[in-house]
Amino acid sequence: MTTMARSFLQAVATEEVVTPLRVVQIEGLAVLKIIKHCKEFSPALVTGQLLGLDVGRVLEVTNCFPFPIREEDEEIEADGANYQLEMMRCLREVNVDNNTVGWYQSTLLGSFQTVELIETFMNYQENIKRCVCIIYDPSRSNQGVLALKAMKLSDSFMDLYRSSNGNFSGEKLREKNLTWVDIFEEIPIKVSNSALISAFMTELEADSPVTQCDFDRLRLSTSPFMERNLEFLTECMDDLAVEQQKFQYYYRNVSRQQAQQQAWLQKRRTENMARKAAGEEPLPEEDPSNPIFKPIQEPTRLDSLLITNQISNYCNQINGVAGQSFTKLNLMKALHEN
Amino acid sequence: MAGNDRSVLQFVPSSTSVSAKVHPLVIFNICDCYVRRPDVAERVIGTLLGSLLPDGTVDIRNSYAVPHSEFSDQVALDIDYHHNMLASHQKVNPKEVIVGWYSTGFGVTGGSVLIHDFYSREVANPIHLTVDTGFRNGEGSIKAFVSNSLSLGDRQLAAQFQEIPLDLRMVEAERVGFDILKSPVVDKLPNDLEGMEASMERLLALIDDIYKYVDDVVEGRVTPNNEIGRAISDAIASLPKLSPSAFDKLVNDSLQDQLLLVYLSSITRTQLSLAEKLNTAAQIL
Numbered sequence: 001m002t003t004m005a006r007s008f009l010q011a012v013a014t015e016e017v018v019t020p021l022r023v024v025q026i027e028g029l030a031v032l033k034i035i036k037h038c039k040e041f042s043p044a045l046v047t048g049q050l051l052g053l054d055v056g057r058v059l060e061v062t063n064c065f066p067f068p069i070r071e072e073d074e075e076i077e078a079d080g081a082n083y084q085l086e087m088m089r090c091l092r093e094v095n096v097d098n099n100t101v102g103w104y105q106s107t108l109l110g111s112f113q114t115v116e117l118i119e120t121f122m123n124y125q126e127n128i129k130r131c132v133c134i135i136y137d138p139s140r141s142n143q144g145v146l147a148l149k150a151m152k153l154s155d156s157f158m159d160l161y162r163s164s165n166g167n168f169s170g171e172k173l174r175e176k177n178l179t180w181v182d183i184f185e186e187i188p189i190k191v192s193n194s195a196l197i198s199a200f201m202t203e204l205e206a207d208s209p210v211t212q213c214d215f216d217r218l219r220l221s222t223s224p225f226m227e228r229n230l231e232f233l234t235e236c237m238d239d240l241a242v243e244q245q246k247f248q249y250y251y252r253n254v255s256r257q258q259a260q261q262q263a264w265l266q267k268r269r270t271e272n273m274a275r276k277a278a279g280e281e282p283l284p285e286e287d288p289s290n291p292i293f294k295p296i297q298e299p300t301r302l303d304s305l306l307i308t309n310q311i312s313n314y315c316n317q318i319n320g321v322a323g324q325s326f327t328k329l330n331l332m333k334a335l336h337e338n
Numbered sequence: 339m340a341g342n343d344r345s346v347l348q349f350v351p352s353s354t355s356v357s358a359k360v361h362p363l364v365i366f367n368i369c370d371c372y373v374r375r376p377d378v379a380e381r382v383i384g385t386l387l388g389s390l391l392p393d394g395t396v397d398i399r400n401s402y403a404v405p406h407s408e409f410s411d412q413v414a415l416d417i418d419y420h421h422n423m424l425a426s427h428q429k430v431n432p433k434e435v436i437v438g439w440y441s442t443g444f445g446v447t448g449g450s451v452l453i454h455d456f457y458s459r460e461v462a463n464p465i466h467l468t469v470d471t472g473f474r475n476g477e478g479s480i481k482a483f484v485s486n487s488l489s490l491g492d493r494q495l496a497a498q499f500q501e502i503p504l505d506l507r508m509v510e511a512e513r514v515g516f517d518i519l520k521s522p523v524v525d526k527l528p529n530d531l532e533g534m535e536a537s538m539e540r541l542l543a544l545i546d547d548i549y550k551y552v553d554d555v556v557e558g559r560v561t562p563n564n565e566i567g568r569a570i571s572d573a574i575a576s577l578p579k580l581s582p583s584a585f586d587k588l589v590n591d592s593l594q595d596q597l598l599l600v601y602l603s604s605i606t607r608t609q610l611s612l613a614e615k616l617n618t619a620a621q622i623l
Contacts, residue, residue, distance in 0.1 A: 063370070094402075193519060193522055200469075201520035218541065
């Protein structure tokens, strides 16, 4: 009830101006639900829907519900839509916020930057102006880290995506001055709990000076995590190299075509000169039916942008974990000397 | 409710020594439902989902509220709602089945028997979880009950609710961190290094405590406790015994590995920014 009161106040205060989304405020309940769902099905990747309220610059996520694991079958897909409606109806009956604000999904080592995510986001965006995607990484939780992230696509990227129909040329990217850093925007997360829950948790908190979280954090072994991270990194590098090759191929083709066009033009001109000398009408200097004038399709840049994003993500993770390991090793050393 | 114990009364015990374990999500869900209950409702009730662990403990992992109405001694439960919701939950996680029901309020009340009867038809020997959201005696007591029926010959006389042990340790909540779950507003999630720092500070404080205790014992200020002594020696013995040179080598090797990784990731990043520049700057001939 406290959150409700506050949200109304906030709503009144920020009614008029359309402000950009600044913070995602998640209830502890939703956090736990997301974690439970993602963890139970790990390593399979799962998704679910976020429910809540859009209050000015804060997007409140007050509840969520999981989706069943997706199947390709069409009949089951229709079933899934029914499930969603049914769930929303049921939750509304017990006064849960009945407003979709986005979705959550689990990820493996943060490899979530995919074309599918962008497509899903665009779909959501069509119906809900302000939506968000929450990403949770169950593999990281074993290290005592709460790997929860709120993501949205940046406005400039969405404009570009809409106008280009998924075909990203280098020209357009240059025009908008968009780099791989500008695709995703991370939004800071705030966690809120109702006073009642906060009272219960204070009551239930164990007295023991160490928690599971501490044990997880101080664990010395990080190599399996690092190994997989590196593995993914190498794969991504390979992908990127393939993408680069595509571009090289494209540029080579373009230059070859231009050379051909030049040669053709040269030939046509000399021919025309000859015709002029003979007193005939000159032939046109363009010939659309000739295959060498057909423009070559430029490969889309989206994939390489996304791969770049992923690589940078892996690099960040490696750096982060390595930093932690340094600390742990130093700690271990100090302990041993004692 | 048990009435007087005459010899003709038959006490049908349910399967012996049940205990239950509860996932923090369940408590959160119940509290949330209670906060969002309709104006007229005194309490909220709902279904508990979970599974039976091999050691006989009931693992309560999920829950959902079921709308109901109560008039004096009548209880009406929205059974359709209950079945719809159950079907939906089963679609996501077929392993979670009904294990009982919950109600807010302190202990068992009269109407509980009727609801319990209903759930007994859904599942054998359901668990009744009560969460005192009113903090009636100054603490939020969470209790779990099972019901035993008392019968006289063939006639059902009464049901007795018997409290069973409830494990509220909640490792899952510890994993997430109580800091996040217990305060009303947390502005920022702790990142890797901050969490690390907190854990290390706690470790340091613990070591200091142990030092202090050992010193106190040595100087005779505190009466020695054998158990603590054994625990300390166990902890020290758990450090692997390595010669200093071997240990140094070990540490240095790991350090080198990590450094190599950092180097690799930095070089990758440089490569990326370089590629980015080349890709976008390249003009088509």
